[in-house]
Amino acid sequence: MSRIAHEGAAFSEQPAASAGGSVAALHSFTPWLQETDAHAAYHLGLIAQVDERLANSAALDDKSCELADKLERWRYQHLEEGGFPPSPQQQALADALQATAAQLAGRNPVAPRRTFSAVHDQSLDFQRFPAAIAALDPAYPLDELIELARQLTTAHFSDPATDSRQSSPLPRMLLYAPLYVSSHCVNFCTYCGFRYPLDIERKQLTLEEVEQQIAVLKERGFRQLLIVGGDFPQLTTIDYMCDVVRLMVRAGIVPSIEIASQPLSGYQKLAAAGVHGLTLYQETYDRALYAQYHLRGPKRLYNYRLESHDRAAEAGVQRLGLGVLLGLCDARQDLRAMMRHALYLQDRFPACTLALSLPRIHEAPEGFAISSPVTDDDLIRFYCVLRLAFPAAHLVLSTRESVALRNRLAKICITQMSAGSSTAPGGYSESGTTAGEQFPVTDHRSPAEMTQWLQQAGFHVV
Numbered sequence: 515m516s517r518i519a520h521e522g523a524a525f526s527e528q529p530a531a532s533a534g535g536s537v538a539a540l541h542s543f544t545p546w547l548q549e550t551d552a553h554a555a556y557h558l559g560l561i562a563q564v565d566e567r568l569a570n571s572a573a574l575d576d577k578s579c580e581l582a583d584k585l586e587r588w589r590y591q592h593l594e595e596g597g598f599p600p601s602p603q604q605q606a607l608a609d610a611l612q613a614t615a616a617q618l619a620g621r622n623p624v625a626p627r628r629t630f631s632a633v634h635d636q637s638l639d640f641q642r643f644p645a646a647i648a649a650l651d652p653a654y655p656l657d658e659l660i661e662l663a664r665q666l667t668t669a670h671f672s673d674p675a676t677d678s679r680q681s682s683p684l685p686r687m688l689l690y691a692p693l694y695v696s697s698h699c700v701n702f703c704t705y706c707g708f709r710y711p712l713d714i715e716r717k718q719l720t721l722e723e724v725e726q727q728i729a730v731l732k733e734r735g736f737r738q739l740l741i742v743g744g745d746f747p748q749l750t751t752i753d754y755m756c757d758v759v760r761l762m763v764r765a766g767i768v769p770s771i772e773i774a775s776q777p778l779s780g781y782q783k784l785a786a787a788g789v790h791g792l793t794l795y796q797e798t799y800d801r802a803l804y805a806q807y808h809l810r811g812p813k814r815l816y817n818y819r820l821e822s823h824d825r826a827a828e829a830g831v832q833r834l835g836l837g838v839l840l841g842l843c844d845a846r847q848d849l850r851a852m853m854r855h856a857l858y859l860q861d862r863f864p865a866c867t868l869a870l871s872l873p874r875i876h877e878a879p880e881g882f883a884i885s886s887p888v889t890d891d892d893l894i895r896f897y898c899v900l901r902l903a904f905p906a907a908h909l910v911l912s913t914r915e916s917v918a919l920r921n922r923l924a925k926i927c928i929t930q931m932s933a934g935s936s937t938a939p940g941g942y943s944e945s946g947t948t949a950g951e952q953f954p955v956t957d958h959r960s961p962a963e964m965t966q967w968l969q970q971a972g973f974h975v976v
């Protein structure tokens with residue numbers, strides 16, 4: 515059994531810069547910026563504004579937060595334009611910008627983010643996940659791996675039996691539904707049915723329509739909903755998303771979000787409105803392939819997306835959902851990077867819950883070819899490997915997969931499943947919707963049918 519023990523020790527952290535230290539650090543870059551930065555005048559102007567606002571702490575208001583957002587944008591532009599990994603000097607400027615932005619927004623300083631280096635440090639695999647890495651090898655017997663994953667899942671996700679005739683604990687399964695609120699999107703992700711400028715009927719729900727969809731889903735028994743929306747800055751605004759979140763909270767729903775990556779200030783507003791969880795997939799951790807699949811739009815910024823979970827957790831979001839889109843890259847390579855990412859987040863935010871998902875592309879818009887197909891057996895293996903590496907993390911499975919495969923995986927290691935899903939805005943209305951779907955659903959069982967199957971299979975359904 516030693517092989518199934520949780521592996522690893524804490525990821526080392528650098529201390530946070532002191533408040534005064536961060537601004538002094540920022541100033542120390544003045545000569546370098548004057549010499550090397552094409553936008554030096556603008557950036558030095560920002561530093562001058564920082565001095566002005568911090569000179570009077572009573573002036574820490576909305577304008578200071580706007581300035582903090584500008585420093586954050588500068589930080590990500592700087593990281594994107596620099597080398598990978600960043601040079602020590604580039605990293606030092608990024609750290610000074612992070613710390614100064616935090617100070618301006620009145621937040622407690624946190625240790626500098628090191629997401630990129632953690633995700634790309636392959637030496638962590640053998641230090642922290644030797645058993646999981648061994649099990650990734652196709653030569654490792656799948657039956658044995660499935661049994662290990664099943665044991666770990668039972669140990670971490672079981673509830674006492676409610677029926678006195680039952681003596682053993684029941685495996686727990688949480689059902690949730692995605693609520694698509696908008697199919698408008700400015701990004702060009704080559705694999706996605708919502709990408710711009712595909713000619714589909716697009717729709718954004720009004721708040722009244724959102725309320726109706728919530729009522730339908732509540733009637734069907736759901737208490738956990740995932741708000742899903744494209745990235746269209748003029749429409750899917752942070753205020754709109756906060757309104758949707760508040761409607762759900764008022765209806766007694768626990769909301770999570772799967773929306774465009776937000777600045778720290780955006781995640782703070784969403785957390786204050788009641789967001790419990792963030793689901794955000796890096797799609798692929800391979801930076802060169804990431805650039806090939808994300809041709810236009812804000813999603814192109816690799817590091818901005820990669821650090822989304824850091825910003826959300828720093829803002830107070832409790833549940834962090836990660837994933838890769840299987841089919842884009844060598845799956846084993848991406849899975850290893852995702853495990854390093856999850857490890858980094860687990861070490862940095864031990865109070866947060868991790869949720870890991872492996873969506874697989876089955877269909878994509880015309881002209882898109884799946885470069886690295888993944889078989890059913892591979893998918894089962896990958897989920898089991900995640901269970902070995904993260905015994906207490908939720909493993910999430912969507913309705914993209916077939917009934918037979920979902921039933922099989924539920925009995926091994928999955929702890930959260932969507933059910934009765936629609937991937938079009940307004941898709942739960944009685945009258946249906948004419949708006950386009952993001953991807954086709956394969957398991958069409960209703961929530962009631964899904965619940966019935968789970969209960970007959972011995973699950974405690976939440």
Ligand code: SF4
Nearest residue numbers: 699701703706708709
């Ligand atoms: S994957 Fe998301 S961001 Fe990309 S085109 Fe689709 S909806 Fe937009």
